[in-house]
Amino acid sequence: MSSIEREDAGQIIIEFEGQPVTAQEGDTVAAALLRAGYWTFRMTAVNGRARGPFCMMGVCFDCLVEIDGLANCQACMTDVQAGMRIKRQQGANDISHGAAP
Amino acid sequence: MSTNYDAIVVGGGLVGSAIAYGLQRQGLSTIILDEGDIAYRAARGNFGLVWVQSKGIDFPPYAQWTWQSAESWSELNAEINAITGEDIGYRRPGGAEICINAEEFEAKRENMLRLSSHARHFKFEMLDRKAMADLVPGLGPDVAGGCYSPADGHANPLLLLRGLHQCLLAKGGRIDNGAMVTAIQRRGEAFAVATAKAEYQGARLVLAAGLGTPGLAAMIGMNVPVRPQRGQIMVTERVKPFLSLPLSRVRQTVEGGVQLGDSKEEVGFNEGTTSSVMNRIANRAVKMFPHLRRANVVRAWGALRVMSPDGYPIYARSERHPGAFAAVCHSGVTLAAAHVLHLAGYIAEGALPETLAPMSERRFNNV
Numbered sequence A: 001m002s003s004i005e006r007e008d009a010g011q012i013i014i015e016f017e018g019q020p021v022t023a024q025e026g027d028t029v030a031a032a033l034l035r036a037g038y039w040t041f042r043m044t045a046v047n048g049r050a051r052g053p054f055c056m057m058g059v060c061f062d063c064l065v066e067i068d069g070l071a072n073c074q075a076c077m078t079d080v081q082a083g084m085r086i087k088r089q090q091g092a093n094d095i096s097h098g099a100a101p
Numbered sequence B: 001m002s003t004n005y006d007a008i009v010v011g012g013g014l015v016g017s018a019i020a021y022g023l024q025r026q027g028l029s030t031i032i033l034d035e036g037d038i039a040y041r042a043a044r045g046n047f048g049l050v051w052v053q054s055k056g057i058d059f060p061p062y063a064q065w066t067w068q069s070a071e072s073w074s075e076l077n078a079e080i081n082a083i084t085g086e087d088i089g090y091r092r093p094g095g096a097e098i099c100i101n102a103e104e105f106e107a108k109r110e111n112m113l114r115l116s117s118h119a120r121h122f123k124f125e126m127l128d129r130k131a132m133a134d135l136v137p138g139l140g141p142d143v144a145g146g147c148y149s150p151a152d153g154h155a156n157p158l159l160l161l162r163g164l165h166q167c168l169l170a171k172g173g174r175i176d177n178g179a180m181v182t183a184i185q186r187r188g189e190a191f192a193v194a195t196a197k198a199e200y201q202g203a204r205l206v207l208a209a210g211l212g213t214p215g216l217a218a219m220i221g222m223n224v225p226v227r228p229q230r231g232q233i234m235v236t237e238r239v240k241p242f243l244s245l246p247l248s249r250v251r252q253t254v255e256g257g258v259q260l261g262d263s264k265e266e267v268g269f270n271e272g273t274t275s276s277v278m279n280r281i282a283n284r285a286v287k288m289f290p291h292l293r294r295a296n297v298v299r300a301w302g303a304l305r306v307m308s309p310d311g312y313p314i315y316a317r318s319e320r321h322p323g324a325f326a327a328v329c330h331s332g333v334t335l336a337a338a339h340v341l342h343l344a345g346y347i348a349e350g351a352l353p354e355t356l357a358p359m360s361e362r363r364f365n366n367v
Helices: A029-035 B014-025 B060-084 B102-118 B129-135 B157-170 B210-218 B275-288 B290-294 B336-349 B354-359
Strands: A011-016 A019-024 A064-067 A070-074 A085-090 B003-010 B030-033 B095-099 B125-128 B145-149 B174-176 B181-187 B190-195 B199-207 B227-238 B250-252 B257-260 B297-307 B314-317 B324-328
Touching (some): A011 A029, A019 A029, B003 B014, B003 B190, B014 B030, B014 B157, B030 B199, B060 B102, B060 B157, B060 B354, B095 B102, B095 B129, B102 B125, B129 B145, B157 B174, B157 B336, B199 B210, B199 B336, B210 B297, B210 B324, B257 B275, B275 B290, B314 B354, B324 B336
Parallel strands (some): A011 A085, B003 B030, B199 B324
Antiparallel strands (some): A011 A019, A064 A070, A064 A085, B095 B145, B125 B145, B181 B190, B227 B257, B227 B297, B250 B257, B314 B324
């Protein structure tokens, strides 16, 4: 994980809430989104409050996002890949709808 | 120098806390001596069912006692809520056991007929796949059906435990944590109970220390045989509510997490988890509800049930030392209401009723 500009790192494009975001190869999703200025990653399951990354090491579960249709992914534990489509996690995962498992 | 109480309860889990609060609300000054987190904490691993439909199928006294507790649960819940202001998650929408094949369905039907032959108040319905799917949407295509009983319910076991502690303290009782009991002696009409740091004296002594009970009971010549039986549970992330009633192996909590159980393993004092058992639990859960495949599992744990040789509770009163009792069982959530509202009263009076005699430890002395 790094949010520091690295001269040797290649740039890739990911998507957050429909907007293109430039990320560096080797970034985590959380690092890339924070560097792009996004702070709100999810709305809580209990009362819909805004949350964002807190621990950046996989334990706080506050950086949850939906990645390529998969709900509740930890942004700080997931490396960016070109073309990833990321959305805010809106409340609890609705497992009874959506594509067949 | 010892501190005096009317009653000393050894064990601060669901059984000990329920009895201690029950004694305190009867007006007996009561203290819980709790070993601390080195103890095998069955109360911390509970699945949270208030469950009637599988209990005492071939043992009417246990079926009756379970029923009595389930019927008293709303009273206990209201009392905890009034004292603490907490919602401990108690709901009684009925409950169901899902049978994934015809063989399971037939076995369940036979069990329920046996149970209702002596438990006449017990109501149940065997539902085919379609009727069950109306009750619990999302049911998998291969499920055979199952059994619905309006008597069943569920609660949050951790909030129940904390609620019992809070109620005890609110009524003037005490809890001593990290208080491993090192010696118990009869002293005149009372019992002297020693820990590493202090000594307590009480006219009533209740041993309700789960798997620690056999060793404590031996200190005053009582035989209370229990062994550990492991159960593994997994819990998913919070998902949108899809399950309006608890099932025997799948329970969605008020907060949205889905608990998946369970196993019955004879592995001694090993509280761990194994991938093979979790795999089996997950496979069965996905067979019941295919969309659970999309839910992430966030935690898994093993905990040790407190099992007597025949699986039923042990409620013992010492013949040699009047005033000394032992109470051990699994299903501490289901039986919590009976322990607070009924058992504690019997212990306060100093004698257990005939209805509990079949669950005395004496049944193990004649074999």
